[in-house]
Amino acid sequence: MSKAVKQxxxxxxxxxxxxxxxxxxxxxxxxxKGLAVFTSETHGMAQRGGTVVSHFKVxxxxxxxxxxxxxxxxxxxxxxxxxxxxxxxxxxxxxxxxSSNDVKINKDLTASAVDADRLxxxxxxxxxxxxxxxxxxxARAGRKRRDRINLFCSLADVKKVxxxxxxxxxxxRDASIKALEAGYKELRN
Amino acid sequence: xxxxxxxLLLGNxxxxxxxIESGCAIATSYPGxxxxxxxxxxxxxxxxESLPIHTxxxxxxxxxxxxxxxGCQTGLRVAVSMKQVGLNVASDPLMSAAYLGVKxxxxxxxxxxxxxxxxxxxxDSRLMAMFAKIPVLxxxxxxxxxxxxxxxxxxxxxxxIPVMVRPTTRVCHSRQDIALGAIPKTKRxxxxxxxxxxxxxxPKFRLQLHGELEEKLNAIAKYRPTAPKKLNRTSRATxxxxxxxxxxxHIKDILKELKIWSKIPFYQVVQPFPLHSKFIDxxxxxxxxxxxxxxxxxxIEMQLADRxxxxxxxxxxxxxxxxxxxxxIQQIVTDxxxxxxEVFSIKSPPSRRPTLCPGCPHRASFxxxxxxxxxxxxxxxxxxxxxxxxxxxxxxxLCMGAAISQASGFYHAxxxxxxxxxxxxxxxxxxxxxxxxxxxxxxxxxxxxxxLVILDNRTTAMTGNQPTPATGQGACGEPxxxxxxxxxxxxxxxxxxxxxxxxxxxxxxxxxxxAVKYSRKNGPAVVISKYPCVLHRARQGESGESIxxxxxxxxxxxxxxIKHFECPALIYHDxxxxxxxxxxxxxxxxxxxxxxxxxxxxxxxxx
Numbered sequence: 101m102s103k104a105v106k107q108x109x110x111x112x113x114x115x116x117x118x119x120x121x122x123x124x125x126x127x128x129x130x131x132x133k134g135l136a137v138f139t140s141e142t143h144g145m146a147q148r149g150g151t152v153v154s155h156f157k158v159x160x161x162x163x164x165x166x167x168x169x170x171x172x173x174x175x176x177x178x179x180x181x182x183x184x185x186x187x188x189x190x191x192x193x194x195x196x197x198x199s200s201n202d203v204k205i206n207k208d209l210t211a212s213a214v215d216a217d218r219l220x221x222x223x224x225x226x227x228x229x230x231x232x233x234x235x236x237x238x239a240r241a242g243r244k245r246r247d248r249i250n251l252f253c254s255l256a257d258v259k260k261v262x263x264x265x266x267x268x269x270x271x272x273r274d275a276s277i278k279a280l281e282a283g284y285k286e287l288r289n
Numbered sequence: 290x291x292x293x294x295x296x297l298l299l300g301n302x303x304x305x306x307x308x309i310e311s312g313c314a315i316a317t318s319y320p321g322x323x324x325x326x327x328x329x330x331x332x333x334x335x336x337x338e339s340l341p342i343h344t345x346x347x348x349x350x351x352x353x354x355x356x357x358x359x360g361c362q363t364g365l366r367v368a369v370s371m372k373q374v375g376l377n378v379a380s381d382p383l384m385s386a387a388y389l390g391v392k393x394x395x396x397x398x399x400x401x402x403x404x405x406x407x408x409x410x411x412x413d414s415r416l417m418a419m420f421a422k423i424p425v426l427x428x429x430x431x432x433x434x435x436x437x438x439x440x441x442x443x444x445x446x447x448x449x450i451p452v453m454v455r456p457t458t459r460v461c462h463s464r465q466d467i468a469l470g471a472i473p474k475t476k477r478x479x480x481x482x483x484x485x486x487x488x489x490x491x492p493k494f495r496l497q498l499h500g501e502l503e504e505k506l507n508a509i510a511k512y513r514p515t516a517p518k519k520l521n522r523t524s525r526a527t528x529x530x531x532x533x534x535x536x537x538x539h540i541k542d543i544l545k546e547l548k549i550w551s552k553i554p555f556y557q558v559v560q561p562f563p564l565h566s567k568f569i570d571x572x573x574x575x576x577x578x579x580x581x582x583x584x585x586x587x588x589i590e591m592q593l594a595d596r597x598x599x600x601x602x603x604x605x606x607x608x609x610x611x612x613x614x615x616x617x618i619q620q621i622v623t624d625x626x627x628x629x630x631e632v633f634s635i636k637s638p639p640s641r642r643p644t645l646c647p648g649c650p651h652r653a654s655f656x657x658x659x660x661x662x663x664x665x666x667x668x669x670x671x672x673x674x675x676x677x678x679x680x681x682x683x684x685x686x687l688c689m690g691a692a693i694s695q696a697s698g699f700y701h702a703x704x705x706x707x708x709x710x711x712x713x714x715x716x717x718x719x720x721x722x723x724x725x726x727x728x729x730x731x732x733x734x735x736x737x738x739x740x741l742v743i744l745d746n747r748t749t750a751m752t753g754n755q756p757t758p759a760t761g762q763g764a765c766g767e768p769x770x771x772x773x774x775x776x777x778x779x780x781x782x783x784x785x786x787x788x789x790x791x792x793x794x795x796x797x798x799x800x801x802x803x804a805v806k807y808s809r810k811n812g813p814a815v816v817i818s819k820y821p822c823v824l825h826r827a828r829q830g831e832s833g834e835s836i837x838x839x840x841x842x843x844x845x846x847x848x849x850x851i852k853h854f855e856c857p858a859l860i861y862h863d864x865x866x867x868x869x870x871x872x873x874x875x876x877x878x879x880x881x882x883x884x885x886x887x888x889x890x891x892x893x894x895x896x
Binding site: 161 | 296297459465466535542543614619640641876
């Protein structure tokens with residue numbers, strides 16, 4: 101396989117936003133590429149509308165959890181969570197946030213923001229805000245310029261996972277891919 | 290590793306797969322976070338592969354344990370899974386089964402929850418294993434948890450003893466890519482050999498069995514497949530680290546990252562009890578200082594006899610309370626290694642508190658209870674409805690079933706007072722079956738004046754919608770017998786029983802008032818509040834009547850609904866000149882319950 105890929109991404113939101121769903125997509129994408137994957141999730145009481153966070157690791161890791169200042173990337177589905185999870189990001193890391201405004205993660209980094217709640221309403225798929233945020237991150241991974249982020253998978257990889265996941269359920273499959281692409285197209289020049 | 294055979298498995302799914310690949314024939318459980326997905330995954334693989342396994346959700350952990358135990362008495366391999374506080378409920382058969390031993394392999398999975406994330410306590414099941422005198426294995430990852438199932442069965446059968454496997458939340462609820470193995474096709478003979486001297490041993494024989502149990506433990510402390518492993522073989526030093534469970538996984542990464550992997554000898558203990566006797570001797574002989582890191586109590590530490598050389602919980606080197614996060618461990622390891630320490634921990638603001646879902650029928654029940662007994666004492670129980678706390682409708686939560694017995698206790702405490710408070714207990718349907726029934730019988734016998742509201746949402750909601758005895762469906766979706774809650778309450782001897790839909794607040798509040806009035810003079814009154822869980826309905830593809838609501842100009846922003854109804858779909862706008870409430874269209878389920886909540890009548894049906 102490729103030279104040792106090692107990436108840690110923290111995915112943060114609240115119960116019901118689909119944090120676990122996009123974590124699962126990234127994990128499937130990693131497995132499809134023959135990479136080792138390790139994720140850690142929130143279950144139980146905290147899922148009832150409370151803060152939900154998942155730790156996602158691809159590559160050779162023994163520990164399921166990301167330590168503070170170690171995450172390569174941050175996907176934030178609820179911008180209020182930045183106060184809680186912003187400091188997981190390492191120096192030089194990237195962040196993509198669901199927010200109507202630009203969001204400063206720390207003094208050196210302003211996150212890419214996408215108003216995924218609004219965009220999801222516009223494409224008549226209000227629950228797909230998670231895919232929109234992921235879409236934007238994938239767009240940055242596809243860049244060649246300075247705002248490029250290092251992500252182990254591409255838009256095509258995640259689309260492939262969605263296609264397999266939803267199989268013959270065409271309506272939900274197409275709606276999901278549309279949401280992912282809507283986020284992807286949000287990246288302005 | 291080939292691509293095709295690896296699958297992303299949740300720790301609990303890996304455990305289930307390990308059970309099945311080891312020939313488990315009976316699997317039982319009562320749901321509880323973080324253990325709930327184990328049995329569901331056994332049922333999934335069973336359906337997928339058409340395996341002749343008996344898989345069941347039992348009424349509680351004690352029954353689950355005993356059903357599985359009888360299975361191993363016939364020579365089958367069996368498993369029972371539960372969360373750590375569930376093991377308290379099953380501790381009675383556990384203690385006795387340790388003496389009697391097993392014939393077929395018996396694996397007890399007790400999942401701990403350091404943190405705690407979703408539990409009443411941070412208790413360490415490994416200490417329960419030590420108390421019961423059975424061996425316990427402590428996996429560090431989903432992958433190891435799967436491997437340990439086969440090892441646990443072999444150990445169990447080699448010494449005819451129940452074996453505990455103790456995963457923690459971080460093992461149960463991580464996902465890892467794992468290679469699937471083959472499922473054995475051979476079926477074991479079922480053969481219960483009568484031997485009353487053993488299976489029904491009297492105290493005299495119990496003494497003998499106790500002696501045999503100690504001999505078994507001595508032998509298991511020499512059992513090679515579960516012996517501790519030095520992970521960095523070539524390292525030499527005067528100080529060493531010992532760890533088990535997920536703490537060992539964290540330490541592996543930390544030592545490598547700090548570039549001291551080859552500097553400090555690092556041992557992983559897979560079987561914390563009984564700790565291998567040779568290992569104890571070797572550690573004490575070899576090292577001047579030994580750091581022990583484990584969750585949540587010092588089980589390994591207390592078996593290393595030398596207090597001067599061992600650093601851990603007893604020396605206050607490792608915290609006794611809370612989950613051992615990797616950043617805490619990094620600090621401890623850095624200090625122990627004599628490296629310059631950095632501050633790794635971060636102070637973060639509190640998380641968003643969990644809350645009842647929008648459209649949850651419990652919210653309607655709690656709102657009505659506060660209306661019917663505004664100054665009452667509200668005892669409650671373990672389940673989603675514990676979140677009635679947020680509405681001020683839950684005053685006590687102790688353990689499963691205690692809502693009813695505590696209501697009795699409060700009644701007796703106030704019995705001779707002039708002013709006696711109304712008492713309203715709330716308990717979920719699954720919890721009522723689990724541990725509420727004996728408490729209700731007791732309350733009937735003692736003529737306790739209180740109202741019991743059974744929150745019947747037709748499911749075990751908090752843990753992921755497992756069936757209850759009233760559901761009529763088993764773990765694999767097969768039809769089962771049904772126990773009707775109303776008949777059960779009648780059978781307990783309760784004379785006042787009403788069933789009603791809490792969504793219909795207009796009827797539900799007066800009904801509760803009637804029950805409260807009855808209870809003051811006549812003893813227990815039971816109201817069964819019947820409405821299905823919204824999540825469960827959504828999963829089943831059912832939908833209820835939709836009553837879309839909007840906020841009229843009558844809203845003056847008083848905040849009553851926010852405080853007393855606490856629906857996540859209600860948004861408060863704290864604008865200087867225009868304080869008001871609006872409804873979040875994504876979260877609202879159009880249950881229509883809020884129509885009867887606003888004192889000014891500002892919630893109106895959308896035309």
